Amino acid sequence: MARLHGRGGRRGGGPGGWLAVGARGVSAPLSIALVAPEFLPDLGGVETYSYELARELSRRGHRVTVFTRRHPAGEVAGESFTVRPELSLRRYLDGPLLHREHFDVVHATNAAYAWLALESAPVVVSVHGNDFLRPYCRVGRRDLQRWSGPWNGLRRRLAGLDRALGERRTEAWMAAGLARCRRVVTNSLYTESVLLARLPSCAGRTTAALVGLSPELMALPEPSPRGGSPRLITVARLSEPRKCVDRVIAGLARLKDRFDFTYEVVGDGPLRPALVAQVKASGLAERVTFSGQLERATLIDHLRASDLFILTSDVLPTSHEGFGIVYLEANACGVGVLACRAGGAVEAVAEGVSGFFVDAPTPAAIGGAVEQFLAGAVRFDPHACQTFARGFDWARVVDRIEPFYIG
Structure with a gap:
C-alpha cells in the first residue's frame, strides 16, 4: 500500500506539447498523464478509482504521471508512478502547466477536466455521476477578486460574478470536451445511461468499464x-x-x-x-x-x-x-x-x-x-x-x- 510523505513526488515528463499517439501496440509503454483532482490520501470512491487506475497502468509498464491537488496530509509515495500535486482547479492555470509536458495520452478522472480534449488529443475522460450532473471542480473560475485591490465591496461583487461565470464556463467546457474526447469511460451502466440522457452528443463515444478492487x-x-x-x-x-x-x-x-x-x-x-x-x-x-x-x-x-x-x-x-x-x-x-x-x-x-x-x-x-x-x-x-x-x-x-x- 502507499506510504505518505510531506512533499510532492518526483518530476517527470519532458519538453514539448502533447502528441497524438502514433501506430503502436498496447504492449509498447506509453507516457500517460493522469489528471486526477481527487486522489489519495483523501478517501472516497473517485479518489480510490484514480489511485487504483494509476497503479494498474504502472503495473503494465506505462509511465504514469499523476497531476492532482496538494493534500495537507502529504502525497502518496512509494509507488511506481509519479505524483505531482500541482493542479489549481482552474483551466487558465492548469492548461499552461500541462502544455509544458510531453505525453502520449491524457486521462482525466473527473468530467470537469474534459476541457483538456479542446486543447489536445488524445484525451480519455472517466466520469462517475456527480462530476457531470453538477460539476464541483469549477475550473472556469478566474479568481477575479484577487485583482480587485483593497476595496472590499468590489471584491465581494467580483467574487459573486466570478462564481456565476465560472459555473457556466465549467459546464459549457465540460459538455464540449466530452463530445470531442476520444472516449468517455463510465463507472457503471447506470452512469452511462444518465450521461447519455443528459448529453446525447456523447452517443457512440462511451464505454462502461466499471470499477475494480485493489490486489x-x-x-x-x-x-x-x-x-x-x-x-x-x-x-x-x-x-x-x-x-x-x-x-x-x-x-x-x-x-x-x-x-x-x-x-x-x-x-x-x-x-x-x-x-x-x-x-x-x-x-x-x-x-x-x-x-x-x-x-x-x-x-x-x-x-x-x-x-x-x-x-x-x-x-x-x-x-x-x-x-x-x-x-x-x-x-x-x-x-x-x-x-x-x-x-x-x-x-x-x-x-x-x-x-x-x-x-x-x-x-x-x-x-x-x-x-x-x-x-x-x-x-x-x-x-x-x-x-x-x-x-x-x-x-x-x-x-x-x-x-x-x-x-
Whole structure:
C-alpha cells in the first residue's frame, strides 16, 4: 500500500506539447498523464478509482504521471508512478502547466477536466455521476477578486460574478470536451445511461468499464467467526444528505429496545454535528460511534470486524451513487451490505448473495431491513461475499480502457 510523505513526488515528463499517439501496440509503454483532482490520501470512491487506475497502468509498464491537488496530509509515495500535486482547479492555470509536458495520452478522472480534449488529443475522460450532473471542480473560475485591490465591496461583487461565470464556463467546457474526447469511460451502466440522457452528443463515444478492487483487498482471507453484539457500520463522507445516515440512525432508534447492536459511522464532514445530536436525542449515544476519517489499513480492520455494512443512498437530480465501490470493499472483507435499490448500487450488489436492498431509504424501510438481519432472517456467507467482490478487478477495467489510448 502507499506510504505518505510531506512533499510532492518526483518530476517527470519532458519538453514539448502533447502528441497524438502514433501506430503502436498496447504492449509498447506509453507516457500517460493522469489528471486526477481527487486522489489519495483523501478517501472516497473517485479518489480510490484514480489511485487504483494509476497503479494498474504502472503495473503494465506505462509511465504514469499523476497531476492532482496538494493534500495537507502529504502525497502518496512509494509507488511506481509519479505524483505531482500541482493542479489549481482552474483551466487558465492548469492548461499552461500541462502544455509544458510531453505525453502520449491524457486521462482525466473527473468530467470537469474534459476541457483538456479542446486543447489536445488524445484525451480519455472517466466520469462517475456527480462530476457531470453538477460539476464541483469549477475550473472556469478566474479568481477575479484577487485583482480587485483593497476595496472590499468590489471584491465581494467580483467574487459573486466570478462564481456565476465560472459555473457556466465549467459546464459549457465540460459538455464540449466530452463530445470531442476520444472516449468517455463510465463507472457503471447506470452512469452511462444518465450521461447519455443528459448529453446525447456523447452517443457512440462511451464505454462502461466499471470499477475494480485493489490486489490487497482481493487477497484478504475470510474473516474468523465472531460473537458478541452485532456490529453495523457505515463508511461515507458526511457532507451529502443523500447518503441518508440520518435515516439509518432514525431506523435504528426503532430497534434499540428490542435488539442488541452497535453502529459505527466512519467518515467526516459538515453533517457530523447534527448527526451526533440526533444520536443523543434518539437515546443511541451508547450504541453509536463516530470514528472520523480512518487510515486505509485501519478502515479495512474495522470493516472485517463488522457484521453488516449499511449505505442506503438516495438519488437526487444533481447527485447520485454512480456505482458505490465501497459496497465491494465491504464484501471483500466478508461483510454483507444493505443498500437502496437506486442508481449504480444495483450493479454493485448481488441481491441475496452479497447484500440486500430497501426500495426507498426511509427510516421505516431501513429499520425493517436491519431488523430482519438482527433477527437472523437474513444472513450472508462471507465466502460468497468475497467471491462476488473478486469478480471486479482493475485488470479487467484497464483491459476495457487501454485500447482507447492508442486509437
